[in-house]
Amino acid sequence: MRGTVLKKVVFLSLAAVLAFTASACSNQAADTDGKVVISVGHWPTEAEAQSYATMEAAKEKFETDNPNIVIEPDNYKYEVQTFTAKAAANQLATLYKTPITETQKIIRNGWAADITDALKNRQWYQALNPSLLDWMSDENGRICAIPVDMYALGLFVNQRLFREAGLVNEDGSLKVPETYQELAECAQTIKEKTGKAGFIMPTINNGGGWHFMNIAWSFGVEFMEQQDDGSWKATFDTQEMRDALQYVYDLRWQYNALLDDTVIDQGSMGKYLETEQAAMGFLSASEACSIPQGGMPKEDVYFASMPAGPKGRFAQTGGDVQYIAADATPEQIEAALDWMEFQGLGAVMSDDALKNQEEGIKGRLELGRIIPDRVPFPIWTDGNVSEKVNALYRKYTNINVANFENYFAFEGVTIKPEYSECTQELYATLDKCIQEVLTNQNADIDGLVKNANEEFQLNYLNKLS
Amino acid sequence: MAKEMTRGGTRAAAAPSLWNRANKAVHRSIYGWILLIVPIFLFVMIVWLPIVKGITYSFFEMKGFVPQKFVGLQNFVDVLTDTNFLRTLWNTVQYVFWSLVIGMPLPILIAIMLNEMVHGKGLFKFVLYLPCIIPMIAVSLIWKMMYMDGPGGLLNMLLACFGVEPAKWLSNSAIVIPLITISMVWQGLGGSVILYLATLQGVNHELYEAARIDGAGFFSRMWHITFPHISGMVLLLTVRNIIGVFQIVEQPLAMTGGGPNGASMSLGLTNYFYAFKFGQFEKSVALGVISFLLMVGLTFVYYKFDKKFED
Incomplete structure (x- = not known):
């Protein structure tokens, strides 16, 4: 008798544990009561009161208009340390978002659903900016991602520090650097006159490589090229690359224009700019608009085009991308796209979508961010969508729009996407070069470039299958 | 059966x-x-x-965390032929070396001193143990501020009080590993001291008295009584230290990102980057297996030497 009780206890305990484990392993809510349930990531927490209220109101309206769809908020926001574990455990929201730098990795690992047909049916595919197509596609050209917030990098300028350093033209306008040479000279003057760093760039967590790409391209560097047999070859063991790296070296050792801190990630770079410890840096438009949130007066923010190098002006594109979980059902895919369209993130701009966009802009205003007079980068080629949203931006803009005009003009700027292969690996390789020239006055630039090119070829490009 | x-x-x-x-x-x-x-x-x-x-x-080609195709030892070959592997392994050995040099004698000395103290022992134990309860990342960030280059760094501010020019700390590739190791030792010191102290308090005081009567001095008493008694604990903590430090990730991640130019990159951090930065999970697990085997080997060698020493 006792043995039977024991067996039951053991069996029930194991059954309970297994049931709990099994239930925790699936996140894609099945259709319940004929309703399609989708979870939506990046949902604000209650602590973010304004954004939370906006999203909850949008959810209520959406569910009323679409009684067959249920939205389940998911607070998870992308972070490098936890994302892969969540993806492996099938715990990603039905609709989730990451920076575009992760897109190819996510597609390659099969964590995003193929939504090509659904996008074609909605005419989104046809309306998507062609320059973004490759980025959003897998090796067979199938679309697995949708860009929602794109940008090209620009040069952030602290007007107060410029004026304090006397970098002002006779007509009172700022002497904003047009070339990398001018940037170095301006940065030097600022450091000498104000004691603050003239220029800042990240150096770790691939940020150094990411920012350096812009400088290198403008010096004429091409990092890799595909061969006729499909393999890739590292191509940056060149004089142009040496010149570009020498430029970064000079910023530190000749112009003494940088911070003493040489361990800087993208986050701490933002903090240095917010607290006015540095006068210039490369930022995306949305990052530049967020700087006043950290305390810097928005009137002092000036945003310009990337400087020109010997081979022209180059600005890297980036942004945020949304995906639909790989195991989503066709109904969930449609529901997720409906939600995106309702949010104003699709190729169709309905009245509801416009209203949601407007609420989003109001929310950013309340947080103290800058609202420029237009969208930084058009995702959809349909002019109607951009024009409608730009009209909203113009209505709520809270700055002197001339301070962003130089950036938006994109005059002579070549907007360039990341490489599709081994991007993060390339940044990591370049990070090390940047660290070496910023920390070692006797850095051997020639050897560094040679080694980096060889290392990138042997460790990464040669191992592409 | x-x-x-x-x-x-x-x-x-x-x-x-x-x-x-x-x-x-x-x-x-x-x-x-x-x-x-x-x-x-x-x-x-x-x-x-x-x-x-x-x-x-580690023997499969992976897509995400899902194995796709058996590739034999290819992942291991990829990891071992990476041009950074040997340097990273050497860095990791340096972490272990410095943690032994800095981290082993210090807690023993402090524990002996504490054991001899009559007053304020509790306060010192509390103060020494305090860093152990601070999260590792917080400790790393505190020390990062201490080591910051330029006049704004806390150590450089201290040097400035004595009229010394600001020094390069974490950006100096020659000393970056010992500096990171100091922060680790600072945090782990209290725990080791408490363990040594507990062992020391178990030593029969009559042995010391008898030795003193026989004319043994301080160092002689230490050598013949104290050290034989704590040798087991030394062995245990040494092995734990080697295994723990061999897996170092958080400190270089938070303090230097593995830099400058890979000078503080460890095997653990490489593993973390494979998995979370590059999404190369097969290489990550292969490197994990290599590290595991290296640690098993090191521990085996250590025990062999220790047995020989005891014999």
Whole structure:
């Protein structure tokens, strides 16, 4: 008798544990009561009161208009340390978002659903900016991602520090650097006159490589090229690359224009700019608009085009991308796209979508961010969508729009996407070069470039299958 | 069991009685076994299953965390032929070396001093143990501020008080590993001191008195009485230290990102980057297996030497 009780206890305990484990392993809510349930990531927490209220109101309206769809908020926001574990455990929201730098990795690992047909049916595919197509596609050209917030990098300028350093033209306008040479000279003057760093760039967590790409391209560097047999070859063991790296070296050792801190990630770079410890840096438009949130007066923010190098002006594109979980059902895919369209993130701009966009802009205003007079980068080629949203931006803009005009003009700027292969690996390789020239006055630039090119070829490009 | 069954009827008949004996043994401590179910389940799920899966996956090409194709030793070849591997391994050995040089004698000395103290022992123990309760990342960030280059760094501010020019700390590739190791030792010191102190307090004081009567001095008493008594603890902490430091990730991640120019990159951090920065999980698990084997080897060698020393 006792043995039977024991067996039951053991069996029930194991059954309970297994049931709990099994239930925790699936996140894609099945259709319940004929309703399609989708979870939506990046949902604000209650602590973010304004954004939370906006999203909850949008959810209520959406569910009323679409009684067959249920939205389940998911607070998870992308972070490098936890994302892969969540993806492996099938715990990603039905609709989730990451920076575009992760897109190819996510597609390659099969964590995003193929939504090509659904996008074609909605005419989104046809309306998507062609320059973004490759980025959003897998090796067979199938679309697995949708860009929602794109940008090209620009040069952030602290007007107060410029004026304090006397970098002002006779007509009172700022002497904003047009070339990398001018940037170095301006940065030097600022450091000498104000004691603050003239220029800042990240150096770790691939940020150094990411920012350096812009400088290198403008010096004429091409990092890799595909061969006729499909393999890739590292191509940056060149004089142009040496010149570009020498430029970064000079910023530190000749112009003494940088911070003493040489361990800087993208986050701490933002903090240095917010607290006015540095006068210039490369930022995306949305990052530049967020700087006043950290305390810097928005009137002092000036945003310009990337400087020109010997081979022209180059600005890297980036942004945020949304995906639909790989195991989503066709109904969930449609529901997720409906939600995106309702949010104003699709190729169709309905009245509801416009209203949601407007609420989003109001929310950013309340947080103290800058609202420029237009969208930084058009995702959809349909002019109607951009024009409608730009009209909203113009209505709520809270700055002197001339301070962003130089950036938006994109005059002579070549907007360039990341490489599709081994991007993060390339940044990591370049990070090390940047660290070496910023920390070692006797850095051997020639050897560094040679080694980096060889290392990138042997460790990464040669191992592409 | 199979062996027993092949030995004819008499031996075969003994099998049920063995089962009965086992059954009785389980029933005798029934509540103990029930209590063990959950820990065993968790241990298998959280410790053994990942280890076994990790070793298995290291022989496969992966898509995300899903094995796709058996590739034999290719992942290991990829990891071992990476041009940074040897340097990273050497860095990791340096971390271990410096943690032994800085981290082993210090807690022993402090524990001996504390053991001799009459007043304020509790306060010192508390103060020494305090860093242990600070999260590792917080400790790393505190020390990063201490080591910051330029006049704004805390150590450089201290130097400035004595009229010394600001020094380069974490950006100096020659000293970056010892500097990171100091921050680790600072945090782990209290725990080791408490363990050594507990061992020292177990030493019979009559031995010291007898030695003193025989004319033994301080160092002689240390050498002949104290050290033999704490040698077991030294061995235990050394092995734990080697294994722990060999897996170092958080400190270089938070303080230097592995830089400058890979000077503080460790095997653990490389593993983290493979998995979370580059999404190359097969290389990550392969490197994990290599690290595991290296640690097993190191521990084996250490025990061999220790046994030889004891003999």
